[in-house]
Amino acid sequence: MPESTPSWNREIEFMDPAALRELQSKRLRAAVKRAYTRVPHYRAKLDAAGVKPSQIKSIKDIHLLPFTTKDDLRETYPFGMFAVPMEEVVRIHASSGTTGKSIVVGYTRKDVATWAEVMARTLAAGGTHRGDVLQNSYGYGLFTGGLGAHYGAELIGASVIPTSGGQTQRQVQIMQDFGATVLCCTPSYALVIAEAGREMGVDWEKMPLRVGFFGAEPWSQTMRAEIENALKVHALDIYGLSEIIGPGVGFECLQKNGLHLNEDHFYPEVINPETGQPVVPGERGEVVFTAFTKEALPLLRYRTRDLTRFIPEPCPCGRSLRRMERVTGRSDDMLIIRGVNVFPSQIEQVLMGVEGTTPNYLLVVDRKPRQMDELEVQVEVSPERFSDEIAKLEAVADRIRSGIESILGLHVTVRLVEPKTLERSMGKAKRVVDRRDLGK
Amino acid sequence: MTAIQISVFLENKSGRLAEVTRALANAGVNIRALSLAETIDYGVLRLIVDKPKEAKAALTQAGFTVSETEVIAVEMPDRPGGLAEIVGMLTKRGLNIEYLYAFVGQRGENAVVIIRIDTIPEAIAALQTGGARVLSAAELSGI
Numbered sequence: 308m309p310e311s312t313p314s315w316n317r318e319i320e321f322m323d324p325a326a327l328r329e330l331q332s333k334r335l336r337a338a339v340k341r342a343y344t345r346v347p348h349y350r351a352k353l354d355a356a357g358v359k360p361s362q363i364k365s366i367k368d369i370h371l372l373p374f375t376t377k378d379d380l381r382e383t384y385p386f387g388m389f390a391v392p393m394e395e396v397v398r399i400h401a402s403s404g405t406t407g408k409s410i411v412v413g414y415t416r417k418d419v420a421t422w423a424e425v426m427a428r429t430l431a432a433g434g435t436h437r438g439d440v441l442q443n444s445y446g447y448g449l450f451t452g453g454l455g456a457h458y459g460a461e462l463i464g465a466s467v468i469p470t471s472g473g474q475t476q477r478q479v480q481i482m483q484d485f486g487a488t489v490l491c492c493t494p495s496y497a498l499v500i501a502e503a504g505r506e507m508g509v510d511w512e513k514m515p516l517r518v519g520f521f522g523a524e525p526w527s528q529t530m531r532a533e534i535e536n537a538l539k540v541h542a543l544d545i546y547g548l549s550e551i552i553g554p555g556v557g558f559e560c561l562q563k564n565g566l567h568l569n570e571d572h573f574y575p576e577v578i579n580p581e582t583g584q585p586v587v588p589g590e591r592g593e594v595v596f597t598a599f600t601k602e603a604l605p606l607l608r609y610r611t612r613d614l615t616r617f618i619p620e621p622c623p624c625g626r627s628l629r630r631m632e633r634v635t636g637r638s639d640d641m642l643i644i645r646g647v648n649v650f651p652s653q654i655e656q657v658l659m660g661v662e663g664t665t666p667n668y669l670l671v672v673d674r675k676p677r678q679m680d681e682l683e684v685q686v687e688v689s690p691e692r693f694s695d696e697i698a699k700l701e702a703v704a705d706r707i708r709s710g711i712e713s714i715l716g717l718h719v720t721v722r723l724v725e726p727k728t729l730e731r732s733m734g735k736a737k738r739v740v741d742r743r744d745l746g747k
Numbered sequence: 748m749t750a751i752q753i754s755v756f757l758e759n760k761s762g763r764l765a766e767v768t769r770a771l772a773n774a775g776v777n778i779r780a781l782s783l784a785e786t787i788d789y790g791v792l793r794l795i796v797d798k799p800k801e802a803k804a805a806l807t808q809a810g811f812t813v814s815e816t817e818v819i820a821v822e823m824p825d826r827p828g829g830l831a832e833i834v835g836m837l838t839k840r841g842l843n844i845e846y847l848y849a850f851v852g853q854r855g856e857n858a859v860v861i862i863r864i865d866t867i868p869e870a871i872a873a874l875q876t877g878g879a880r881v882l883s884a885a886e887l888s889g890i
Contacts, residue, residue: 688756690812695754695791696845696863697784722788725758726812 312560312624315431315463316424319571320626327627331574331599332365338599339363339372342607345390348383349607366574369597374583374608377410380550385411391603401449402549402648412451412549413603419458421600425555425569426459432560432567432624433518433543435489437464440515442482444492444500445523445646447471451553452523452646456491459555465489472496475503486515490540493646494521494530495679501537502677511539520545522554523646524680525634525743531563537677544633550609551596557631565618565630572600575629576608577617580638591616593638594631612639640739642672644680647717651738654684657710663692663703665726674743682719684711687726748871750820750887751799752861755792756812759785767792767806774798774805779887780861782848793848795820795861797888818863820882821874825851825858833860836877842870859887 314320322330342349343360353360356373363371380388389396397416401409414422435441441460445452453471460467468485470478472492478500481487490497497519504511516538522545534542546557546566556573557566568575574597577586586592594615598606614636622630642649651670658664667687674680686707694700704721711719757763764783771778771794780795796802799815806813823829830849837844842864849860859882864870874881 688812690807690814693754693756693812693814695752695793695814695816697786697791698845700756700789700791701786723756724789725756726810 312626313431313434313436314626315428320428320567320628322571322627324627327571328366330571332367334571334599335366335369335574335597336360336363338597338601338605339607341390342605346388346605348379348387352379369574369576369608370585372597372607374595374610375606376610377550380410381408384408386413388606389413389603390605391415396603398454400451400454400549400553402451409449410550412553415602418552418601418603421572422455422552422555423458423462425552425572426455427462428459428569429545429555429558430456430459430463430465430489430520432558433489433520433541434561435460435463435465435518439463439465439488439517440468440486441465441489441491442468442470442478442485442487444470444472444478444490444496445554450523450646451547451549452491452493455547455553455555456520460489460491475499476507479504479507479509482516483509483514488515488517490516490519490538492519492521493523493679494526494534494542495524495645495674497521497534497542498530498537498677499679501534505537511537514539516540518543520558522546524643527633527743546631546634548611548613550604550606551598551611552601556596560622560624560626562622562624564622565632567622567626567628567630570628573598575617575631577615577631580610580612580614586616588617589619594634612637612641614638642670642682642739642741644672644682644717647715649682649715649717653714654711657707657714658686661703661706661710663689663694663700664707664723665689667726668738670739672739672741672743680743682717683722684708684719685722685724688723690726748819748881748883749817749867750795750861750882750884752816752818752863753794753796753799753802753806754814754816755794755806757790757792759787759789764792766809767811770805770809770811771796771802774801776802776805780848780850780859782846782861784846793846793861793863795850795887799884799888816863817867818861819867819870819874820887821860821862822857822880822882823849823860825856829858830860832877833862833874833879836873836879837862837864837870840869840873842866842873 339360396413398414447453518541531542543559547554557568576595577592580593613634615631618630665687669685671683708721777797782793784791845863847862851858
């Protein structure tokens with residue numbers, strides 16, 4: 308292993324693969340047993356699939372287990388999948404859901420420690436160390452981004468500035484005055500910060516900022532180059548989702564070639580989303596995780612709907628933790644915009660409550676240079692309820708806008724369009740146009 | 748004593764206005780007056796035509812979003828201060844005009860103003876009391 312590779316937990320990150328499989332087998336056995344005895348929903352699922360916990364002897368048996376999906380979490384909203392009594396839950400986070408119900412995740416004290424550990428590995432892989440000043444511009448709150456990065460950075464011993472998102476000029480000022488060396492935020496916000504700095508006369512070349520950890524929304528290699536060029540930093544991709552733990556599921560090392568997965572905690576599989584069967588290693592498919600060390604919310608074969616592939620070649624950094632390619636798509640219609648999960652059905656729900664429109668709509672996601680992702684909702688005007696007064700039409704657009712904003716907590720633009728302008732097909736109408744450059 | 752205005756919702760796309768006028772021409776509809784209200788994304792075209800029914804049918808057929816709106820057509824003297832007098836009759840009574848537009852007829856010295864207002868009966872009464880001549884739909888079509 309190259310001695311120069313910065314890391315947090317050498318024992319795990321560079322572990323002998325056979326020993327790692329042994330550790331995973333042990334943890335899987337324990338997790339299945341615990342889920343079966345403590346969570347009625349899991350017991351019912353395993354019984355229905357005809358699987359007994361005793362059949363799961365090693366990690367190779369994982370394919371016997373049924374998948375877990377967002378629907379399982381929704382059906383058991385809010386705490387039905389928790390495997391511990393509430394007295395042991397020290398933290399609850401939630402993300403937006405499709406039907407008004409959010410996806411709720413809980414953590415025991417040990418889970419919070421696990422989270423800090425995997426985020427420490429993430430941040431250390433980019434060279435973050437004690438003495439670094441880390442500006443954390445991920446949102447703090449129900450969203451897992453802010454607190455996830457926070458605890459990992461504190462564990463390392465970096466000085467954390469919990470700026471959260473927004474107030475960009477102030478962010479730049481703080482960065483300058485406090486001498487931030489590390490930045491955590493969404494990739495599109497990194498470009499907003501860069502631009503704001505330039506306007507304020509900041510010479511990014513002279514700033515002590517060294518590395519940034521960007522995630523919570525899809526981005527591309529082109530965007531990496533843009534961020535690195537604008538902020539004069541190493542721009543690293545991070546991966547995670549609330550259900551599994553939050554940020555910290557996967558991280559890039561300074562090779563910048565794929566995300567190492569913290570597979571001692573989150574066992575990854577890549578499956579064919581249609582058949583549910585594993586794909587040939589290296590082939591694209593949907594990544595599925597088993598969070599076998601999580602106490603509060605153990606997840607067995609959780610379908611992320613994120614499309615990616617394993618990178619079978621060993622990484623020059625020396626880590627044995629497997630790598631996956633950056634996520635480049637979804638196997639469902641969910642959009643991730645500025646860290647917010649958006650399902651077209653949520654928009655539909657709002658439209659049904661607003662008179663003067665039809666349920667025909669199109670979501671257009673765009674990312675203009677140096678700007679945050681934007682969501683435009685195009686809605687067809689109803690011929691029956693069309694008003695010839697601009698003020699009334701604008702009021703309709705406003706009602707849609709505020710309805711969506713209150714459900715998603717996301718600012719959107721609403722554009723009224725002529726009926727039948729939106730593409731229709733015999734089957735499912737096309738509801739989403741994603742103009743962001745999300746290629747590799 | 749009201750007239751029918753044909754309103755069309757139009758996205759700001761090149762060629763849309765041409766398509767409206769072509770559809771009306773093909774249906775043998777003559778446009779007497781029009782006004783276009785616009786925002787960044789779309790506009791509303793308001794038309795006074797000789798044959799409102801045919802116009803609506805032709806435009807609907809051509810795939811446009813069309814509605815009929817009840818408006819008041821008032822004759823006014825075609826001279827400085829003509830419109831001010833008409834508007835004054837309404838505002839004096841506290842009646843709030845949504846929008847208006849005017850055109851000059853083919854005969855005589857009078858122009859016609861089209862008024863869209865929520866309180867139509869009150870507005871007609873105010874105009875007639877003030878001595879203005881409110882045109883019927885038939886009179887308007889006949890211009």
